[in-house]
Amino acid sequence: MPSVTAHLLRRAVRSLRENVYLSLVATGVVASATLLLGVFLVIVHNLQAVTGGWERDTHISAWFAPDIPVERRFELKEQVGAMEAVSAVRYVSEDEARTWLAERVPEVAPVLADLGPDVLPASLEITLAPGHDDPEAIHRVAETLALPEFDGLDYGQQWVERFNAFLSMLRILAVVLGGMVALAGVFLVANTIHLVVFSRREELDTMRLVGASDRFVLVPFLVEALLQGIVGSGLAIGALAVLHHGFLVRLQAAVDLGVAGEPLSFLPWPMVLGLGLLGVALAVTGTWAAVARFLSKVA
Amino acid sequence: MIRLYHVSKRYGDIHALQDVSLGVRKGEFCYVTGPSGAGKTTLLRLLYVAEPPSEGRIWVGGVDVTDLARGHRHLLRRNIGVVFQDFKLIPTRNVGENVGLALEVLGTPRETIQRRVRAVLTTVGLGGREEESPRVLSGGEQQRVAVARALVNDPAIVLADEPTGNLDGAMAIEVVEILQAVNLRGTTVVVATHDTGLMERFPYRRVRFDRGRLVGEVPCRL
Structure with missing residues (x-):
């Protein structure tokens, strides 16, 4: 098993090296999609913190x-x-x-x-x-x-009822918007990877014709996607932290963005980890979709 | 080893092959000949299941490949060495890696791949050039790399589409001699060509196509 892993890693790294530009583009797209999700999560997280405070104040x-x-x-x-x-x-x-x-x-x-x-x-x-x-x-x-x-x-009966309805709607909206952002991310990544696959279509076609199974073609792409996902997510989380500490917190201090005086907080570690995994999942899912679409069209 | 039964292939209104019935025995060397557009390449493409026939049935190595599922095609192709008309060499891989691809897809250990690649490249006259890029090779040398890739995993069948098309006379003879040597070890060889001089020099069985139809046959005269 270790030799298989080493072999796959070798093929993936080699492929990344041979397609440096497109690999960087793909990593950038993963990072952008993950950053977009991260910004969305920071907003939802802070809204929840604020509305949670309101709930506690009831x-x-x-x-x-x-x-x-x-x-x-x-x-x-x-x-x-x-x-x-x-x-x-x-x-x-x-x-x-x-x-x-x-x-x-x-x-x-x-x-x-x-x-x-x-x-x-x-x-x-x-x-x-x-x-x-x-x-x-x-x-x-x-x-x-x-x-x-x-x-x-x-006890502000009407206000409480409206507030709870608003909270429920906010939660549904968060799930729907989060889902849409994630889907957009998968779409973006899939289309970028499709370009990568398209640029290598002759190579992949030849592999199939000399007896490569779909798995032989697909797995190195997934390993590449895993590496791109890890790097892209890391970049996105770093950029999100810089954006949060270097921009949002200062902006809040300058114009008092915080609702009810709550400072804008960064994502807790489990959410950061989840965001990283989500970025990796975006890269892997997008790649899988693109390569599977390509393979379904070749003999 | 290969059998076609009333096989036709259409691309829209174009009849690339029409009602072809043909058999090639195990260990046989057979030329598929005819002018451009006769259907030679289409016939080979059907044999390595690059596409299905429009009508009829095809058996390769005893397996009915007419409706062979995508998931099983690679298993069939591992027993067929194909020399493509356009070589299909991967420009980002060196000569050795291109040849070794046919073994790599089988999961063959690296050391074995290197050993067999060296041996087969020596056979086709390119010994010691494993590290070179296909980009720097001449058309004839690229063709020999393609031949080497088709032979490296000792396939039961070799299909060659115009394998001497880019070669001068002497080199063309060398390539057919390589295929002949492989055939003598029991491999079935099907060569699509319109090089009559070569067919006269190596007078194996010929099946002649014209406008998609099988129009004639000349038996082996060896």
Whole structure:
């Protein structure tokens, strides 16, 4: 087996050497397609991070009715905090609410001062536990909070539903777009390799006529594709890192691209590895498609 | 060894071969002759299954190759040495590698390939020129490389399409003598040629074609 591997590698390296220009073009195309996928993955990854943050921020505000004693308010806080669907509860007094608003919107501070200390109601700010932040779960929690002590609940029901619909659509879009980018990559690689195969058609035709099996013709191409895929993916990942650290991060710092203040992060290592494998798969699949198409046309 | 039964080959409206029935025995040397466009090359192409016949059936080495599946053609070709009219040498490979290709596709070890390539190149008068590129060889030398590649794996059948077309008289005789020597070892040899002088000098069986039809036959006079 090692001699077969060595033989295949020798043939592949030799072929790469004999077709330097087209091999470089093919490697460049693999690198470009992989980079395109990488940029797409970075965007999706960061969007997910941002929307994941939004999901984690899903919470309910329960406004206390006037004249509810402070002791009762804290009893309710304990009760709500003990609920399985709730991960944290914070009591916000009238004063805290007024201070918070005055700090956020300084223009209204004088008006708030004129209206007195109880202009904003006290509330419980309830953060939901992971797994209880979908619209149905939020609705269920809200129903259990329908107590006379609360004057109103704000959990942005419509917003949550729309946000979840948006997230679902975003995920579907990511899969569809990712698939399209990958397909475009395979198409691009297949057509480039087809040019390589076309330039060597007489050689391959002769091989078939002197008794070469399809496998004999195909396998060295696949080994070449593997090498091109590894080099192309490496280049693409390097370029992606340079693009991310040298351009996107600086651009974000300059114009505050980050949504909700989240810094744009690079792909985690498993995704980098996956991207590399995807680049290799692109090269191998594209090559296989091109050579198989050629072989189906020769005798 | 080779049998054609009512074989026709059409390319659109052109009848390259028409109702040809022919047999070549094992170990026989046979010329396929006729003017340009007679169907000689088409006949050879059908024998190494470069394409299927439009009608009729073909057997090569006892195997019905009429509808031979793509996946099995290479196995048949490993038993047939073909000298192509246009040589079909790979310009990026040197002479030795071109000749060795017929063994390489069989998975023959490198040392064996090198040994047999050296021997067969010596036989065709190109000993010691393994490292040269086919690009620097003359037409006649390229033809001999093509002959060497056809013979290197000791095939049961050798098909040669105008193997002396680019050679001068003396070299043409040498090439036919090589094919004759191979034939004497039991290999079936079919040579497509219109070189009458050569056929007179080596008077093996001749089958004559004209406009795709088998129009005559001259038996071996050796």
